[in-house]
Amino acid sequence: MLTLSRISRSYGDTVALDGVDFVVPDDTYMSLLGASGSGKTTLLRLIAGFEEPDHGEISIHQTRIDGQAPHLRDIGFVFQNFALFPHLSVADNVAFGLRYRANKALNNDTEIKDRTQEALVLVGLDGFGHRGVSAISGGQRQRVALARTLVCEPRIVLLDEPLGALDANLRARMCDELRAIRQRLGVSFLHVTGSETEALTMGDEVAVLANGRITQSDTPDTLFSQPRTAEAARHMNAWNTFDGTLCDGMSVKGEIAVRFDQMDVSAQGRAPKDHLRVHAQYLTGEFNGPTALSFFRAADGTLLQIIDHLSQPRLPDLIEGQHYDLHFPSNALRQFHGAV
Structure with missing residues (x-):
């Protein structure tokens, strides 16, 4: 050893x-x-x-x-x-x-x-x-x-x-x-x-x-x-990490993380009421064969990514420059040091 x-x-x-x-x-x-x-x-x-x-x-x-x-x-x-x-x-x-x-x-x-x-x-x-x-x-x-x-x-x-x-x-x-x-x-x-x-x-x-x-x-x-x-x-390159104050629907402080595949997208104001929400602007998409990555920019400048598996697509048609609600259930959230 x-x-x-x-x-x-x-x-x-x-x-x-x-x-x-x-x-x-x-x-x-x-x-x-x-x-x-x-x-x-x-x-x-x-x-x-x-x-x-x-x-x-x-x-x-x-x-x-x-x-x-x-x-x-x-x-x-x-x-x-x-x-x-x-x-x-x-x-x-x-x-x-x-x-x-x-x-x-x-x-x-x-x-x-x-x-x-x-x-x-x-x-x-x-x-x-x-x-x-x-x-x-x-x-x-x-x-x-x-x-x-x-x-x-x-x-x-x-x-x-x-x-x-x-x-x-x-x-x-x-x-x-x-x-x-x-x-x-x-x-x-x-x-x-x-x-x-x-x-x-x-x-x-x-x-x-x-x-x-x-x-x-x-x-x-x-x-x-x-x-x-x-x-x-x-380091896993599969998690969005961002300040918890960006979330609507819950008072979360400190840095938090949500995995790329556990976030969804809806038009503003149309996210499920029991989900946490982050308002972000759609930037662009990237096609990777069986998957596609969608890139968004949050209000504080944080880059957020969402992965869509094309065999079971779940994201709506997205328009560059338009704002959306990125949402996820509370059990998808991981809180780190300083979170309350």
């Missing part, structure tokens, strides 16, 4: 991490979701030992690792750009850590060859060892980077936006493969991403990093359907 306690890191006046408490259980695929600049990569670099925290402790199985050199931590790191050696073959890239690591380097060529081959088989690259890394696809290079990490048998694997350089079809396939590989190995993966879809798809658990802290860590379905903070709701 990886445990971070009260981890803080600043760069001059910029606070990247502010007292982070975070646990990655054993034998778990953990997704860490955060916006650009939220400190995700900084957190990984602290765990790996490329940087040290200003305050706090990092431990694996209750043994502190902060302050140790990176090569002594038994932690694997898969970089977003793969960081392969272009002049080496696939097999030599995978074997590099076995031959040249500072701790317990191997010099038995047979053992190195056997372990390299096992790692290539594990990631689906049997028969690719002789190829140059410039002669294989992006997805295959991603697997080489993963094999190079796994061959050294780390206690935990850190993945820094590992699918960001891949096209959409390949990204979906690699999601399945990464989960299958992790399950076979029985080690924990900590997968950093800015994509809520990727985080929810990959993680047994998903943690949201915002404002330098973990704002929520839960199973994917709980995080999506029951965000505990406005920051967590915004």
Whole structure:
């Protein structure tokens, strides 16, 4: 189990991490979701030992690792750009850590060859060892980077936006493969991403990093359907978050959230009387195949979105620039800190 306690890191006046408490259980695929600049990569670099925290402790199985050199931590790191050696073959890239690591380097060529081959088989690259890394696809290079990490048998694997350089079809396939590989190995993966879809798809658990802290860590379905903070709701890209004073029909203070698919639209004054209402101007629509998004602007400038599933359309014909009542039942509402 990886445990971070009260981890803080600043760069001059910029606070990247502010007292982070975070646990990655054993034998778990953990997704860490955060916006650009939220400190995700900084957190990984602290765990790996490329940087040290200003305050706090990092431990694996209750043994502190902060302050140790990176090569002594038994932690694997898969970089977003793969960081392969272009002049080496696939097999030599995978074997590099076995031959040249500072701790317990191997010099038995047979053992190195056997372990390299096992790692290539594990990631689906049997028969690719002789190829140059410039002669294989992006997805295959991603697997080489993963094999190079796994061959050294780390206690935990850190993945820094590992699918960001891949096209959409390949990204979906690699999601399945990464989960299958992790399950076979029985080690924990900590997968950093800015994509809520990727985080929810990959993680047994998903943690949201915002404002330098973990704002929520839960199973994917709980995080999506029951965000505990406005920051967590915004990261799901499925919730409208807005000031409760915009609602007619109920005195609600503080920031609240309603999911895109739980809001409806009616002409002004025509919303059901038992629903809460927000007056907003229709801006435009966006067609996404089986669904369509409609965009509205509330009186305080907040952008609101409503999703319509085209197999069962529920929204009326909307006219750009016209004002409507966006309405929802009270049980669709989530209230956060400061709400009464």
